[in-house]
Amino acid sequence: MSGIKALGIDVGSTTVKIVGVDTEGKMCWHILEQAEPRVEDQVERFLDHTRQVVGTLDRIPLVATGYGRGLVEQATRSVTEITCHAKGVYREFGHGGTLVDIGGQDSKVIGISPEGKVLDFVMNDKCAAGTGRFLENTASRLKVPLDRMGDEALSVVEEVPISSTCTVFAESEVISLIAHGVPVASILRGLHRSLIKRTVAMIRTVGIVPPLMLSGGVVLNPAICRLLEEETGEKVVLPRYPQLMGAHGAALFALEILNDGSQVS
Amino acid sequence: MSVADTLRYHWNVNLLGRAALRWRRWQTELLAKTGSGWRSEILTPPLRISAWTKELVGRHYLQGNFAHLHDKVAWVTSGAPIEFLRALDFYVLYPENHGAICGAARVVVEIASEAENAGYSRDICSYARTDLGTLISGKTPVGKLPKPDLLLACTNICQTVLHWYRVLAHHFEVPLILIDTPFIYTQVSDHALTFVKQQLEEAIPMAEKVAGKSLDQRKLKQITRLSQMATYLWLELLERCKHRPTPISVFDQFTQMAPIVEMRGDAVTVDLYSAMLKEVNDRIAQGIGVVPNEKKRLLWDNLPIWYRMRYLAEFLGRHGIVITASTYTNAWGELADLINPEQPLVSASRTLIHTLLNRGAGDKLATMRRMIDEYNLDGVILHSDRSCKPYSIGQIDQRDRLIREYGVPALLLEADHNDPRSFSEEQVANRLDAFIEMLGV
Known part of the structure; x- marks a missing residue:
């Protein structure tokens, strides 16, 4: 594919994503894989794959983002996922607002100005509560596939409150609820509610400036969007590829480097 | 104290110790002159006078090592009135300052663990845990700490000191003077000032009894005058x-x-800061900045992260960012006008009650706003200090109002002033990187 002019790679804690953009900055190619322990090898494999697609990487700048961005030696530069997510989402929607990114092991809320600049941000990356790991941990205990969790949770009206915000203690609470014969779907709904309440607390710190935009792998779960709308009273909007917003933003920065060498703004 | 004790004290402190510290200072000054002692391509070398500061702090702790031969010893909280203790010739030790030395020397985990193993919770202030750890184990980078004859705690910095100093009083079986300072929500009342002054008046006879001498009012005024001079110089710096x-x-x-x-x-503190001011004036005259190509100037709120100062300075310096001012260092200078050497107790009551942490959160916000304007600052880093709850409470609202009402970018950085186990380097770096990008550097 010859349309790729710039690349962005997002080395997250759970998944690694690479996105190629064309001269207009439009996403035209991507790969997404689960993160492997040896990030450098995985990145090299991604780049080999990219070479097969574009021929040579000589004139294609690469910007790295995500927690592992420092490990991407091949990158022209690195930019934080905060700035990259804002860039990617702004490109997708063309307006500012409040972006909520719920990733595998962290979550963040970013205030974006009408011009696409980061105005403010908060992150939760010290505690698994409020991240994908919270659901993942309990999904395995409930023997429900991850991609079915949201639908299961939305299939019932009744929900049981999960009082533990801690992922580990929540798991113990779930075990206890199962032992008391509480239906799995009601537990799942309660778990989603717990995660969302945690996320809303972060959103309130930054302050909601509509619209509420979502990104990150976890938002593919339909219960997340529904409950977030319920809790905030705001309509939420989803990009076409929620998991690729960081990598897309990085690729857009790479395109700026290609075009005029301008700095990150 | 016998003549032999006095001789031993002077031999160790004023002859051997002083000579060794002076020798170390000369060596440091020589290295500074040749420029070979500084290993940072990012930051300008520290002030040449730092060698003198180090010598003075070293001498202070050296005096502490031998204080039992020469002086009565008082342990005090950082917000406590020390002028009357100094006028009674007490050797004054600040456990919080000793804690900071342990923090900068990166020995806190080892020392604080001793306190934690004895049952003190990790939720207690890391200064307190460091002090109690030293108490239990004797571990300290300063040789040893002198046992107190008197304890003086003032509630104007936090409530932890109430419990911390009760533990000390119980352990050492020595008298504890407690000065309670009513919190100022908006304005201080005459009644509150009188209340603090009366406590000081009651404290003096107790301290006199321990010191075995009467308070010389002229000496108290002289020490208060020197305190004021040093405070003014610090503010000027x-x-x-x-x-x-x-x-x-x-x-x-x-x-x-x-x-x-x-x-x-x-x-000597007045002499030191006078000389420091001259050196800083020289730097200004020569146009020397801390970081070459200064792009952005920030305000720091809360205590330092003692064990990571160089890391943070270089991290920011690499991007041309300098932290210019802080509410914390400002707190040691901002009350200079309230000191009146002619009325030492009235003056002490006023300064004690007006300490930054004894004033409402709105007052701190106003201080931050004033500093942002006066120092021409581009943003604020609020260190949310796990250990210092009184300093950290209100920071979320302060950050919010700085951003929304004042249009100043502000970052909340979670850490601890002394305990590196509460510092996550990766997360701190990520937040700082994102904040730097947000500042448009």
């Missing part, structure tokens, strides 16, 4: 940072502040 480029960063201020805390009222 900080205000030099209004210049662009910033001649000394907040990290320099943190390392230079020990004398204004623990040697306030000493003539």
